Amino acid sequence: MIHFLLIDCPDEPGLVYRVTEVLYRYGLNVLRNGEFVDRHDQHFFMRTEFDGPCEPKTLLQELRAALPPTARVRLRNDQPRRIVLLATKEHHCLSELLVRHFFGQLHAEILAVVSNHDTLRAITEKLGVPYHHLSAEGLSREAHEAALLTQIEYYQPEFVVLARYMRILSSEFVAHFPERLINIHHSFLPAFIGASPYAQAYERGVKSIGATAHFVTDQLDQGPIIAQSVIPTDHTQSARDMAQAGRDVEKLTLARALTLVFREQVAVHRNRTIVFE
Amino acid sequence: MIHFLLIDCPDEPGLVYRVTEVLYRYGLNVLRNGEFVDRHDQHFFMRTEFDGPCEPKTLLQELRAALPPTARVRLRNDQPRRIVLLATKEHHCLSELLVRHFFGQLHAEILAVVSNHDTLRAITEKLGVPYHHLSAEGLSREAHEAALLTQIEYYQPEFVVLARYMRILSSEFVAHFPERLINIHHSFLPAFIGASPYAQAYERGVKSIGATAHFVTDQLDQGPIIAQSVIPTDHTQSARDMAQAGRDVEKLTLARALTLVFREQVAVHRNRTIVFE
Amino acid sequence: MIHFLLIDCPDEPGLVYRVTEVLYRYGLNVLRNGEFVDRHDQHFFMRTEFDGPCEPKTLLQELRAALPPTARVRLRNDQPRRIVLLATKEHHCLSELLVRHFFGQLHAEILAVVSNHDTLRAITEKLGVPYHHLSAEGLSREAHEAALLTQIEYYQPEFVVLARYMRILSSEFVAHFPERLINIHHSFLPAFIGASPYAQAYERGVKSIGATAHFVTDQLDQGPIIAQSVIPTDHTQSARDMAQAGRDVEKLTLARALTLVFREQVAVHRNRTIVFE
Amino acid sequence: MIHFLLIDCPDEPGLVYRVTEVLYRYGLNVLRNGEFVDRHDQHFFMRTEFDGPCEPKTLLQELRAALPPTARVRLRNDQPRRIVLLATKEHHCLSELLVRHFFGQLHAEILAVVSNHDTLRAITEKLGVPYHHLSAEGLSREAHEAALLTQIEYYQPEFVVLARYMRILSSEFVAHFPERLINIHHSFLPAFIGASPYAQAYERGVKSIGATAHFVTDQLDQGPIIAQSVIPTDHTQSARDMAQAGRDVEKLTLARALTLVFREQVAVHRNRTIVFE
The missing domain is CATH 3.40.50.170 (Formyl transferase, N-terminal domain)
Structure with missing residues (x-):
């Protein structure tokens, strides 16, 4: 099933690397990936669309562990x-x-x-x-x-x-x-x-x-x-x-x-x- | 020489007819003609681009005579x-x-x-x-x-x-x-x-x-x-x-x-x- | 009732004047008027939207009489x-x-x-x-x-x-x-x-x-x-x-x-x- | 100095992860990152804009080592x-x-x-x-x-x-x-x-x-x-x-x-x- 992942947190080095590392480790197939850093606020945003066998709870735990504690992480499937x-x-x-x-x-x-x-x-x-x-x-x-x-x-x-x-x-x-x-x-x-x-x-x-x-x-x-x-x-x-x-x-x-x-x-x-x- | 004629006045019947009658009588060749009536204000606007031998003073007099007294009539040639x-x-x-x-x-x-x-x-x-x-x-x-x-x-x-x-x-x-x-x-x-x-x-x-x-x-x-x-x-x-x-x-x-x-x-x-x- | 008039014919001087003269004579209220001359083909086009008591057959006859014989004249009311x-x-x-x-x-x-x-x-x-x-x-x-x-x-x-x-x-x-x-x-x-x-x-x-x-x-x-x-x-x-x-x-x-x-x-x-x- | 990195190669899992890992390791600051996969051709494209002390020759070697052998890698600074x-x-x-x-x-x-x-x-x-x-x-x-x-x-x-x-x-x-x-x-x-x-x-x-x-x-x-x-x-x-x-x-x-x-x-x-x- 296709999932949408939306992340935002204060910017710091290596965020893309850390998120893609988790997805790679879980064998998830990234279909589309977008990042944006608001330079003015030093805030990081990332959206990933991926396919593959996803156990949401575990994945969210892993992603949160890889990200700063204030990160907002939203994971949704593509159901209507x-x-x-x-x-x-x-x-x-x-x-x-x-x-x-x-x-x-x-x-x-x-x-x-x-x-x-x-x-x-x-x-x-x-x-x-x-x-x-x-x-x-x-x-x-x-x-x-x-x-x-x-x-x-x-x-x-x-x-x-x-x-x-x-x-x-x-x-x-x-x-x-x-x-x-x-x-x-x-x-x-x-x-x-x-x-x-x-x-x-x-x-x-x-x-x-x-x-x-x-x-x-x-x-x-x-x-x-x-x-x-x-x-x-x-x-x-x-x-x-x-x-x-x-x-x-x-x-x-x-x-x-x-x-x-x-x-x-x-x-x-x-x-x-x-x-x- | 090409001239631009710009007219506006309170709307009333026959304005296009009266203006084009003057231009026709003077043998002027209308290249482009646009009219617009603001229904809200009952106000008439007309722009005409024409070619031909134009004696501006006489033409303006004739146009003013054909239009309501409050009409604004602007006649300009196409010089820079x-x-x-x-x-x-x-x-x-x-x-x-x-x-x-x-x-x-x-x-x-x-x-x-x-x-x-x-x-x-x-x-x-x-x-x-x-x-x-x-x-x-x-x-x-x-x-x-x-x-x-x-x-x-x-x-x-x-x-x-x-x-x-x-x-x-x-x-x-x-x-x-x-x-x-x-x-x-x-x-x-x-x-x-x-x-x-x-x-x-x-x-x-x-x-x-x-x-x-x-x-x-x-x-x-x-x-x-x-x-x-x-x-x-x-x-x-x-x-x-x-x-x-x-x-x-x-x-x-x-x-x-x-x-x-x-x-x-x-x-x-x-x-x-x-x-x- | 509102009518739409669409005319095209070879261009010649005074066409707008002649058409608007007929409409004026019949007491029709022009709501919108557009003309265009294709300079390349020397062909004239005019569209008029008017309101008022219109007897289509008579009006068409008058318009045709005022226009060159090859003119196409189309008159339609605004019914669906x-x-x-x-x-x-x-x-x-x-x-x-x-x-x-x-x-x-x-x-x-x-x-x-x-x-x-x-x-x-x-x-x-x-x-x-x-x-x-x-x-x-x-x-x-x-x-x-x-x-x-x-x-x-x-x-x-x-x-x-x-x-x-x-x-x-x-x-x-x-x-x-x-x-x-x-x-x-x-x-x-x-x-x-x-x-x-x-x-x-x-x-x-x-x-x-x-x-x-x-x-x-x-x-x-x-x-x-x-x-x-x-x-x-x-x-x-x-x-x-x-x-x-x-x-x-x-x-x-x-x-x-x-x-x-x-x-x-x-x-x-x-x-x-x-x-x- | 700001550099632009442009990569394309046949798609396979983990490419974003591998590229960002190299950049992260070299302490380069990613300013903007874009990826695209042409699903029709299964071909991967990535563009990264980064800042930091970059020794192009070494970096290119590392990137090539992390990518499939047919990858095209282009690295340019932002000089006119x-x-x-x-x-x-x-x-x-x-x-x-x-x-x-x-x-x-x-x-x-x-x-x-x-x-x-x-x-x-x-x-x-x-x-x-x-x-x-x-x-x-x-x-x-x-x-x-x-x-x-x-x-x-x-x-x-x-x-x-x-x-x-x-x-x-x-x-x-x-x-x-x-x-x-x-x-x-x-x-x-x-x-x-x-x-x-x-x-x-x-x-x-x-x-x-x-x-x-x-x-x-x-x-x-x-x-x-x-x-x-x-x-x-x-x-x-x-x-x-x-x-x-x-x-x-x-x-x-x-x-x-x-x-x-x-x-x-x-x-x-x-x-x-x-x-x-």
Whole structure:
């Protein structure tokens, strides 16, 4: 079975040598290897994809013994991740993920879609995924988030993906999913933080619009960026046109970010990501 | 001789018809024609490139008679624009413009380069352009800008181009050059306003960096955007690497913006540009 | 109701003036106007989007009277186009179009999907479109194409779209759909004509891969190009990886080409397209 | 001093481990490390950038001892490469390289420019580089190439760069510079091989144009591709417009390819390149 190994620790000489020595000793076949040293922080990152008979517990022990005590070591097999999607009314990101999932191309199992509206039930259920409508009407934010949380935790997902979920989540909610909650923001962050980025982009008269997939932290639109893309726009596009044109770049940026995360290609360090491509 | 006609006015029916009727009556050969209506503001824009025997004064009179009284009508021939460049120490934008100028590919005559440092004298003079070093050392901003202004006005330029000029200009200075002062900002505005945008971009961990050419107004980095471009970056690039990688996109974005402006392809309306490509 | 007007004819002075005069006289409100003159061929193209009470027959007569006798004049309203899709086994282009159709974002009604395999029945039927499996097994090409043709003509579509249909169609078949048959080719044409373009691209070691949407003519992969896009690749990608990465660019390129064609933004002239954006 | 190590050999287990063991033993500080295995050919590639006291001869011996006997091992320090440029009449690629060289940003010393025309003498000499005009008029190809070769070999360059040199070079000439002769082709290869690619692109009505930097082999435009870039075009551009628009992408693509080659980031294997970025 294929495994993904992700390591980070303070840099020191010989780290690659020590890690590859362990893998070599265990007869594991390295398929792909990437290292990166953040010179600014003197911090070392390494991602290895290997094949072979792997007894995870033993291997982790050996790797930890070979590395500095503060090293973070993550070892995962390549089984699909278990995920829950949150959505509101816009379908494009949700549809993209549902279709990929339907054809087994998402590296993940979508356990359910949870939404504050009932708009996207049809596409979700047709493509074979349970849909939960949890209206926020008449509820306090706390009460609505409590309901969301209960529904999500029922599925015990590894990741929660905001597929154009249009309500701001509280710090308390976000705190349940450290490095496990992923959002697609419909602008080139940090250009247009907050609501209505296309309206802001139109007002400012920009010549490009973009999308940013990022981990969600307790600071709005400030979490570590996983992937960004940009397409040209011009004066002929209204804010509404920009929103339409932006849909394609949003859905592909989110899908790409998820693939990176689900295959353990993304390490997070001090609000920045190291992405092994 | 080829002429460029740029019109904007409140929209009403028949404007294209009325303008083309005048040009047709004068036997002018339309080479290229573009119209745009800003639906939001109900404002009409039209750019026409035409060839033929043109007596500008008469033609302008006829066009004005055919248009609403508030219409702005600009008629220019395709002679090179007269420009002055301001620079500091970084050469890449300046070199790009000097080389294009040397080979007659800038649609402009560079009358002089003015700089607060002496660093770029050699490249400028080798490529045949006068270089004026006006140090800011020991001078108040007012005094330095007064010296700049005197030197620039000596040349009576149509446009002043900030080719990586690294000092902030006062509102008073800027006010001398409405829609005639063009800057290249080394980020995708409005993402990183102000100083050290690459350092800011590095800190934020963005996955793309860009450049923005814009008209300068009295609000820092807030003027109408003429052109923007973006290139990918990643975690392997330090702020300094990003700055290096950004040079190419800066110089091409600036050169493209200038071509657009010099050929009257850019109308300005409420802090946004309409660009006829 | 909004109408699209597409005109082409040999160039001569005053064409824009004459066309806009007719529209002005009929009180039609021009929303968008584009003209282009191919200097090489001295040929004129114009596209106008207008709103207002339009009696098509009268208007066409007036326009034809105002234009040279060889002019081609096309007038269409903005109702959805009636289309049939052909597919084989790969889902990505088909799914993209089915999802857009499901949410009313395709500017077209998909009347049916016809395929030489049964693989894509589920996604098609779940999204509410009839699916016809016409196997080619045991049939001559003539016999299979005859069956295809019967099935397609049953629906009387305006356009037929090859959404990764993997069989080469005969000249006879193609001749039934002049400027009405659209294909997505999975390479940057004319780089890799014919079968297995990703395998060819891998062999050649290219650093970018692309997709080309084009009208189908009787010469394989040689018809007028409507849209092209390109994404970077590198040595780490096998031919199979390239094919996977190429899917996204294929589906978006096809969707964009269809939007252009369905909104009458594409004129064809001597195996090239004029695209009004 | 910083060194670049480039290794390739048939793949087998433990190669990374064995190489990093040697570097670790010699106390060398790995700054950057990249590996790649071509699964199709079972071939291993590795590039390492390291700092520290390096005695090249000893280190090479040790590395060779640790690797399979057929391994190719290349060890270079980061001193500027010695290069000669060939050009004809178009300045854009030549100017780009001369300006970068003038400011010490090319990772190379340009020893001389050799041209079959005298057109580009001024820019070359102003920027401090010797210029040799070797006219081909009245000479057989053999005689002209012999003159070229004599002039080039006088400088003993490590690389020869064709900066828009417009004559086809014979196999005999090319054979003198295996993996040392680099060309910029003004199209997205293999789309438009041979002469006048922009005219071909115009005829075909493509929607993107590109540039390809590649090593020259004895097959015209068929050598290993180092870098490619693409920009959009459309029907409004004549073949001449495309050529103008293409200049920027050509010069940046060539400059990028040279940086990659000069910093030993490019391995060649079976007419394909492995590029460590």
